[in-house]
Amino acid sequence: MKYTFPEHFWWGSASSALQTEGGSQLGARGETTWDVWYSQQPTRFHQQVGPQDTSTFYQHWREDIALLKQLNHNSFRTSLSWARLIPDGSGDVDPQAVAFYNSVIDELLAQGIQPFITLFHFDMPRVMQELGGWENREVVAAFSRYATLCFELFGDRVRHWFTFNEPIVPVEGGYLYDFHYPNVVDFKRAATVAYHTVLAHASAVRAFRVGEYAGEIGIVLNLTPSYPRSQNPADLTAAHHADLLFNRSFLDPVLHGEYPADLVALLKHWDQLPACQPEDKAMIAEGKIDLLGINYYQPRRVKCRDSAVNLQSPFMPEWLFDNYEMPGRKMNPYRGWEIYEPGIYDILTNLRVNYGNPRCFISENGMGVEDEQRFVENGQINDSYRIEFISGHLKWLHKGINEGCQCLGYHMWTFIDNWSWCNAYKNRYGFVQLDLATQRRTVKKSGEWFAATSAANGFEDKDSDHD
Incomplete structure (x- = not known):
């Protein structure tokens, strides 16, 4: 069967400043929280490889954009580094950083690739974190100023803006589960960070609207459908709570302009509500977006708790549900994530049915695999598993569009x-292989497949089983 996608469909990939630019010591770039954490605890990083050693886009941007063209991208999402553009987060703009980003944007457009630009992708400037990061409303104001500067500097050419990438992740990692800096475990502080992030988002949207810039503004959310173990009411309630905390805490404010009443009641019941100001409600209502980016990697499977909560332990989301390992699930063993292609369809259907069918796109979907050198054939990585992964998700995406x-x-x-x-670099995700020693770039089999798919605006599949 042939899967053909709508005209002008965006085919491309996503990345972030911190994960690709490297050159953290080049120009006047300020330190980020990652630089700080790495200097304090290098052993928490795989093979002690820190953020200074990323994939050298700062030096190789022209060559890399030529590769994007070769892969038939018509769009590409990356982020601006707040700490590169404004080294201390709130002071002067660095002209060298402006020149760099202007070059990148201009070259993308010259190659027929639309730049999709994210303002914040996990890289808080150190000076801002020292003020308390997203716990401090001063940082919200500084972000609003940073966003406005970006719109002024680049808004004449950038037509697709995103305030945040996966804003729930710094909340989970930095304030709940200890996998990002500042390694706090405190639900109430996590709730404050989440709430202020929504305010920061809304303030940037307001600035965009007031400035009457061309194009559109949105946000990128990692949506993780919460599937209950069974239809038992206790399991359904558990799934509902997981959905409220991890999906709807950002989805509802940016699409409906307000929080779900159920979420507010839940946090109030456990005495975890963040402090609110009277003017916040109107600000959040102004944060409704034009375009939603959806990052989808895996489902969340939950069940009701089987054991009583230890009331002496810190309040955590897991007081309200347990994770459930579904027997027979398909796994990516390297990342420890379940592969569940219909999840992408379920997300789109939920948006269509419950959120007024917003304009959206899949902004990330991918498969990280360890030691891909095993699959080299004639000098090229034959990552057929990645082609299977992408085509499997695209089929369900196609069904949703239909x-x-x-x-x-x-x-x-x-x-x-x-x-x-x-x-x-433990798990590799790219269409292009990066040799760390030589910085040589080599297109993988999946890159060739994707280039052909983009050129044809679709692909043929001989053994399709659902459409």
Whole structure:
């Protein structure tokens, strides 16, 4: 069967400044929280590879954009580094950084590739974190100023803006589960960080609207459908709670302009509500977006708790549900994540049915595999597993579009093997192989497949089983 996608479909990939630019010591770039953490605890990073060793886009941007063209990208998402542009987060703009980003944007456009630009992808400037990061409303104001500067500097050419990438992740990693800096475990502080992030998002959207810039503004959310173990009411409640905390805490404010009443009641019941100001409600209502980016990697499977909560332990989301390992699930063993292609369809259907069918696109979807050198054939990595992964998800995406979902594109994570937070280069995700020793770039089999798919605006599949 042939799967053909709508005209002008966005084919591309996604990356971030911190994970690709490298050159953290080049120009006047300020330190980020990652530089600080790495200097304090290098052993928490895989093979002690830190953020200074990322995939050298700062030096190789022209060559890399030529590869994007070769892969038939018509769009590409990356982020600006707040700490590169404004080294201390709130002071002067560095002209060298402006020149760099202007060059990148201009070259993308010259190659017929639309730049999709994210303002914040986990890289808080050190000076801002020292003020308390997203716990401090001063940082929200500084972010609003940073966003406005970006719109002024680049808004004449950038038509697709995103305030945040996966804003729930710094909440989970930095304030709940100890896998990002500042390694706090405190639900109430996590709730404050999440709440202020929504305010920061809304303030940037307001600035965009007031400035009447061309194009559109959105946000990128990692949506993880919560599937209950069974239809038992206790399991359904557990799944509902997981959905409220991990999906709807950002989805509802940016699409409906307000928080779900159930979520507010839940946090109030456990005395975990963040402090609110009277003017916040109107600000959040102004944060409704034009375009939603959806990052989808895996489902969340939950069940009701089987044991009583230890009331002496810190309050955590897991007081409300337990994770459930479904027997027979298909796994990516390297990342420890379940592969469940219909999840992408379920997300789109939920948006169509419950959120007014917003304009959206898949902004990330990908598969990290360890030691891909095993699969080299004639000098090229034959990552047929990645082609299978992408085509499997695209089939369900196609089904959603056929049923009326306004999904406008598909971006893969990622273009080139890049540095991954604490995992460094352990799992490779790219269409392009990066040799760390030589910085040589080689297109993988999946890159060739994706280039052909983009050129044909679709692909043929001989053994399709659901459409």
